[in-house]
Amino acid sequence: MAKKTEKDNVTLTGETAPEEAAESVEINGGTTRTATDSSTDAEFARNTERVKAFSKSIATVKAELAKDVVGQKEIIDNVLIAIVAGGNVLLEGVPGVGKTRLVRSLGKTLGLPFSRIQFTPDLMPSDVTGTNVIEKGADGKMNTVFQHGPIFANLVLADEINRATPKTQSSMLEVMQEHKVTIAKQTYTLSEPFFVLATENPIEQDGTYPLPEAQMDRFIFKLIVEFPSVKELADIVNMTQITLDETANAVIDGPTVMEMRELAKSxxxxxxxxxxxxxxxxxxxxxxxxxxxxxxxxxxxxxxxxxxxxxxxxxxxxxxxxxxxxxxxxxxxxxxxxxxxxxxxxxxxxxxxxxxxxxxxxxxxxxxxxxxx
Amino acid sequence: MHLYAHKLRFYTKITREGGIAVSENFRKIKKKYLTIAIVAACILGVCSGVAFTCTLAVVLKIYGVNFMWALYIPVAAALSAGAGALFFLILKPNDKRVAKKLDKDYKLNQKVQTMVEFAGAEGAMPALQREQTNDVLGGVAKKRADLKWLAKFAVVPVIALAMLFAGIFVPAKKSSGYEDPPFDMTDAQITALTNLITDVNGSELETELKGSAVNVLNELLEALKRAEQQSVMKATVISSVRFIDAMIAAENSYLNIDNVFKSDTQLALLSTAVVDSVVFYKNGPLISTMSAVNGKVEEADAQMLAVLKRWYEKFLKDYASAGQESENLTYLPVTEAAAKLNSFAYAFKIRLDDSRLSEYAPVVDGEGETVSAGDPLYNVYTALCERFENLAKEVLYDVSAGGYTDASFYNTLKGSVDESAAFTNAVIPVLTDQSYNCMMDEFIRNALARIFNINRNELGSNENVAPQPSEPLPSNPDDGASNGGYADGVHKYGSDDEILDVNTGEKKPYGSLINPDDKSQGTIYDKYYNRVLEYINEGACSQEVAEYIRQYFAYLSDGVKEEEKNAG
Structure with a gap:
C-alpha cells in the first residue's frame, strides 16, 4: 500500500470519482452534456493531472536519490526508466561505485521493500526463492511452512549474479520473468512493482558463470557504472564522513509506480x-x-x-x-x-x-x- | 460520426476550458507553406516554360527550321502552365509533410508529426500532446518560414536563364534553300549586260524582233539596277528570258508547221529535215558569244543543204532504187510513179490547207493585191506542193500519150527537189533566218545565265526550239581537219586527245564529254558547272577567283579559238 507523506507529496492515485447528480453543462460553445458525460470529464481531468504530474514525480524521486547517490545521473535515469517500464537492469561496474547504495536509496524513495542477494558459487536456488521448512505448530503437530527467500521484495539487488551457478541463476531469472515462485507445486506471486537490479563484476572473471544470451535478454537494460570523477569522489567521501546510512525519504509508493507504468503505455x-x-x-x-x-x-x-x-x-x-x-x-x-x-x-x-x-x-x-x- | 467526432475533437479545445481551437497554429503554418508552394510553383513553372521554349528555339535554330517568334509565346505559356501545375503537385503541402518539416526545421522531436498522426485519438495523453505541440507551434507560427528547402530548385531558374541566353544568341543555321542574300549589281555585270544589248542590237535579227528584244534587255538592265535581293534578280532575269523565248517563237514558224506535217507518214521525213536544218547548230558547243552565232550562220548553208540532200535521197528512193551497182537505177513504172506522186501531192495539199496553217497563208484583197505576204516557209512549202501537183497532173495526162518514160519521169521529179533546184534554193534562206533567231535566243539565254550566275536549268527549257536534231548531222563538208571532238574549224579545244570518261571507264573524245546537249555525257558539264555556281553564290571564293572559274567553264563550253590557243 503506498504511503502518503505530506511534504512534497504528489498523489496520483486513490480517489474515485464521486457520483454526480444529473445536470446540464455547457461546454465548447453550447453543447449540452448529461451527467454521465461529466463523470467522463472528471476522469479525463484526473488523467490529465496524472500525466502532468508524472515528470514532477520523477524529478522528486531524483532529487531524493541525489541525497544519497552522488553523480551517476544517467544510471539513475535509466534505472528509473526500467522500473517504470517494468523491466530489470543488469549493472556492470567495479566494486564500490555505489550499486548497492543506489538500490537501497531507490527502495527508500519509492517506499518499497528492498533486499540484497550476494551470489556466490555455493548459493542454492532455495537460498534465493525460499523453501519449505517443517515447524512444530502450537498444537504440537509438525507443519510445513514456506520460508520466503530474499526474492520476496519489491526491489532486489542480485549482486555478482555471474558468480552463481547456472542453476541458481536460472531460478533467479525465472522469477524475474514471471514474477512468481513455484515451490512444491505451490505458486507464490510477488508483489508489484517487482524490480531486480543484477550486477556483474567485470574484474573477477575467474570462477564465474557468465549469463547466457537467452537470459541476458531478460534484462531491459545493461548499464555500465563508470568510476566517479574526482569531484564526485570527493563528494562521496565528504558525504560518507557524515553518515553511511541512506537519508532519502519515500516520496512515492508502489501503486503510484504502477499508475505511472500504465500512463507510460499510453x-x-x-x-x-x-x-x-x-x-x-x-x-x-x-x-x-x-x-x-x-x-x-x-x-x-x-x-x-x-x-x-x-x-x-x-x-x-x-x-x-x-x-x-x-x-x-x-x-x-x-x-x-x-x-x-x-x-x-x-x-x-x-x-x-x-x-x-x-x-x-x-x-x-x-x-x-x-x-x- | 465517430470519425468526424475525432476530427472535431482535433480542432476544438481539448483542455475543456473552451475557446480557441488548438490546431489553429498548425493551420496558420500550413497556410503559410501553401502560399509559398503556390508562389514557388508559379516561379518555377514560368522558369521551366522559358527553359523548354528556349531549348526548342535553340534546336530549331541549329537545324535551320523557321518558326515564327510570335508562336513561341503561346508555347511558353502552355509549358509554363503545365510545369507550374506539376511543381504545385510536388510542392503542395499536406499535414504529414508540413509536420515532418516543422519537426525537422525546428527540432521539435516529432511533436507535430505525433499531433497530426494522432489527430483523432482520445484520452488524456494525446490531448496533452496536442496542447503541448500547439503551444510550441505558437512560437513557430510567428517566425518567418524557412525557405532553404527551395534551394534545390534553384537550378531551374539558372537553366532557364542559360537557355534564354542561348535562345537569343545562338545563330540560326544558314539554309541555302531559304536564304535570300542581297543583290547589288556590279559594274562588271552592267558592262556585260550593256555589251549584250549592243550585240543584240548589231545582230541580223529582223528589225521589229530586234527592237523588242533590245527593249526587253534595257528594261531588264534598269530593273536589276534597282533590285536588292538575289531572288528578285533571278526572277526578273528568268522573266525576261521567257519573254524573249516567246517573241522568237512567235517569229519562227517551223515548229508549228512541222507539227502539222509530221503526223503524216509520207510528209514526216520532209518536216523532220526542215526542223533538223533549223537546229543544226545544237550538235556543237553552247552558243554563248556572237562570234559563235556568226560562225554557225556561215556554215548554215552547207549544213542545211546536207540535211535536205539526205531527205530528198530518201524521198527519191521510193521512185527508183539503186541496183547492184550504184549507177544502175531501177525506176518505178511511170504510171505507178505518177500515181504515187499524185497521192503525195494530194496529202501535201491537204496538210497545207489544214486550218492551223491558214494563218501562215498570204492574204490577198478583193482587188488581187497582196495584203500579207504570208509566212516564207509556208510559201516555200506551197510552191513545192504545187510543183508536185502540176507534175503529177502532167504525167497522168501524158502517160497515155507516152510522153514520159520511167527514167524521164524520175529525172523530172529529181529536178524538182535537187539541191540546186528551186526548192532548196528557196527554203534554205528561210530556214537560215529561223535558225538565226533560235541561235540568238540561245546566245541571249547563255549570256544572261553567265553574267548573273544563274544555273541554265533554272532558266527552264526553251519549248519553242526543237531539242535536238533527230539524226546526227553529216560531218561539216568544210572541216577536213576535224578530229577528236566537236571542233568547228574556228574553235578547237585544248587538244584533240581522248580523255577518260569517269562514268564508263572508256576513253572518249574530249568534246563529247562536255557537250551539254548530250544527255548521257553532257550532264557532267552541267553537274559541275551548276555546283560551282552554287558555291560562288554562297561566297565560297572571292570575285576574282569566281571570274577565273567562270572563264574556265566558258572555255570548256565554247572552246578556245585557234588564235587564242596559238597565243598560249
Whole structure:
C-alpha cells in the first residue's frame, strides 16, 4: 500500500470519482452534456493531472536519490526508466561505485521493500526463492511452512549474479520473468512493482558463470557504472564522513509506480519512430538479406525481438520523464546502447579493430539515421 | 460520426476550458507553406516554360527550321502552365509533410508529426500532446518560414536563364534553300549586260524582233539596277528570258508547221529535215558569244543543204532504187510513179490547207493585191506542193500519150527537189533566218545565265526550239581537219586527245564529254558547272577567283579559238 507523506507529496492515485447528480453543462460553445458525460470529464481531468504530474514525480524521486547517490545521473535515469517500464537492469561496474547504495536509496524513495542477494558459487536456488521448512505448530503437530527467500521484495539487488551457478541463476531469472515462485507445486506471486537490479563484476572473471544470451535478454537494460570523477569522489567521501546510512525519504509508493507504468503505455508513438526502432533492431542481424553494413562487418549475433519491445517501452517512459508526450527519434537513440549492448555479440573483426559493442551500436545508430530519417 | 467526432475533437479545445481551437497554429503554418508552394510553383513553372521554349528555339535554330517568334509565346505559356501545375503537385503541402518539416526545421522531436498522426485519438495523453505541440507551434507560427528547402530548385531558374541566353544568341543555321542574300549589281555585270544589248542590237535579227528584244534587255538592265535581293534578280532575269523565248517563237514558224506535217507518214521525213536544218547548230558547243552565232550562220548553208540532200535521197528512193551497182537505177513504172506522186501531192495539199496553217497563208484583197505576204516557209512549202501537183497532173495526162518514160519521169521529179533546184534554193534562206533567231535566243539565254550566275536549268527549257536534231548531222563538208571532238574549224579545244570518261571507264573524245546537249555525257558539264555556281553564290571564293572559274567553264563550253590557243 503506498504511503502518503505530506511534504512534497504528489498523489496520483486513490480517489474515485464521486457520483454526480444529473445536470446540464455547457461546454465548447453550447453543447449540452448529461451527467454521465461529466463523470467522463472528471476522469479525463484526473488523467490529465496524472500525466502532468508524472515528470514532477520523477524529478522528486531524483532529487531524493541525489541525497544519497552522488553523480551517476544517467544510471539513475535509466534505472528509473526500467522500473517504470517494468523491466530489470543488469549493472556492470567495479566494486564500490555505489550499486548497492543506489538500490537501497531507490527502495527508500519509492517506499518499497528492498533486499540484497550476494551470489556466490555455493548459493542454492532455495537460498534465493525460499523453501519449505517443517515447524512444530502450537498444537504440537509438525507443519510445513514456506520460508520466503530474499526474492520476496519489491526491489532486489542480485549482486555478482555471474558468480552463481547456472542453476541458481536460472531460478533467479525465472522469477524475474514471471514474477512468481513455484515451490512444491505451490505458486507464490510477488508483489508489484517487482524490480531486480543484477550486477556483474567485470574484474573477477575467474570462477564465474557468465549469463547466457537467452537470459541476458531478460534484462531491459545493461548499464555500465563508470568510476566517479574526482569531484564526485570527493563528494562521496565528504558525504560518507557524515553518515553511511541512506537519508532519502519515500516520496512515492508502489501503486503510484504502477499508475505511472500504465500512463507510460499510453504515450503515442508515430509509425516513423516505430519503424526507426524496429529497423535498428533488424539491422543488427548480419544474416538478413537487407541489413546494415555495420552488422555485416562487425556483428556476430543480432538483438532479439525483445530488444524492439524494450526500446519502445523504455522510450515512452523516457519521453514522459522529460516532459514530452510523444516518443521521438532522440529517445530511441538515447536508449540504443542500454537496450542493445547485452543483446548483440560483436565478431572478431570488431575486436581486431578495437571496436567495443558500444562503438558498434553507435555505428548502427548512425547508419539507421541515414536510412530511416 | 465517430470519425468526424475525432476530427472535431482535433480542432476544438481539448483542455475543456473552451475557446480557441488548438490546431489553429498548425493551420496558420500550413497556410503559410501553401502560399509559398503556390508562389514557388508559379516561379518555377514560368522558369521551366522559358527553359523548354528556349531549348526548342535553340534546336530549331541549329537545324535551320523557321518558326515564327510570335508562336513561341503561346508555347511558353502552355509549358509554363503545365510545369507550374506539376511543381504545385510536388510542392503542395499536406499535414504529414508540413509536420515532418516543422519537426525537422525546428527540432521539435516529432511533436507535430505525433499531433497530426494522432489527430483523432482520445484520452488524456494525446490531448496533452496536442496542447503541448500547439503551444510550441505558437512560437513557430510567428517566425518567418524557412525557405532553404527551395534551394534545390534553384537550378531551374539558372537553366532557364542559360537557355534564354542561348535562345537569343545562338545563330540560326544558314539554309541555302531559304536564304535570300542581297543583290547589288556590279559594274562588271552592267558592262556585260550593256555589251549584250549592243550585240543584240548589231545582230541580223529582223528589225521589229530586234527592237523588242533590245527593249526587253534595257528594261531588264534598269530593273536589276534597282533590285536588292538575289531572288528578285533571278526572277526578273528568268522573266525576261521567257519573254524573249516567246517573241522568237512567235517569229519562227517551223515548229508549228512541222507539227502539222509530221503526223503524216509520207510528209514526216520532209518536216523532220526542215526542223533538223533549223537546229543544226545544237550538235556543237553552247552558243554563248556572237562570234559563235556568226560562225554557225556561215556554215548554215552547207549544213542545211546536207540535211535536205539526205531527205530528198530518201524521198527519191521510193521512185527508183539503186541496183547492184550504184549507177544502175531501177525506176518505178511511170504510171505507178505518177500515181504515187499524185497521192503525195494530194496529202501535201491537204496538210497545207489544214486550218492551223491558214494563218501562215498570204492574204490577198478583193482587188488581187497582196495584203500579207504570208509566212516564207509556208510559201516555200506551197510552191513545192504545187510543183508536185502540176507534175503529177502532167504525167497522168501524158502517160497515155507516152510522153514520159520511167527514167524521164524520175529525172523530172529529181529536178524538182535537187539541191540546186528551186526548192532548196528557196527554203534554205528561210530556214537560215529561223535558225538565226533560235541561235540568238540561245546566245541571249547563255549570256544572261553567265553574267548573273544563274544555273541554265533554272532558266527552264526553251519549248519553242526543237531539242535536238533527230539524226546526227553529216560531218561539216568544210572541216577536213576535224578530229577528236566537236571542233568547228574556228574553235578547237585544248587538244584533240581522248580523255577518260569517269562514268564508263572508256576513253572518249574530249568534246563529247562536255557537250551539254548530250544527255548521257553532257550532264557532267552541267553537274559541275551548276555546283560551282552554287558555291560562288554562297561566297565560297572571292570575285576574282569566281571570274577565273567562270572563264574556265566558258572555255570548256565554247572552246578556245585557234588564235587564242596559238597565243598560249
Amino acid at each position: 504515450v503515442p508513438v508515430i509509425d516513423d519512430v516505430l519503424t526507426y526502432a524496429v529497423n535498428l533492431v533488424s539491422n543488427s542481424h548480419p544474416e538478413l538479406e537487407k541489413t546494415s553494413e555495420t552488422a555485416k562487418k562487425y556483428i556476430k549475433y543480432g538483438a532479439s525481438p525483445r530488444a524492439a519491445q524494450a526500446l519502445i517501452t523504455a522510450a515512452k517512459v523516457r519521453a514522459l520523464m522529460n516532459g514530452n508526450y510523444n516518443v521521438s527519434y532522440d529517445d530511441i537513440d538515447a536508449l540504443a546502447c542500454p537496450v542493445l549492448r547485452h543483446r548483440i555479440k560483436v565478431n572478431y573483426t570488431a575486436v581486431n579493430e578495437k571496436l567495443g559493442v558500444d562503438e558498434v551500436i553507435g555505428l548502427l545508430v548512425q547508419e539507421n539515421k541515414k536510412l530511416c530519417r
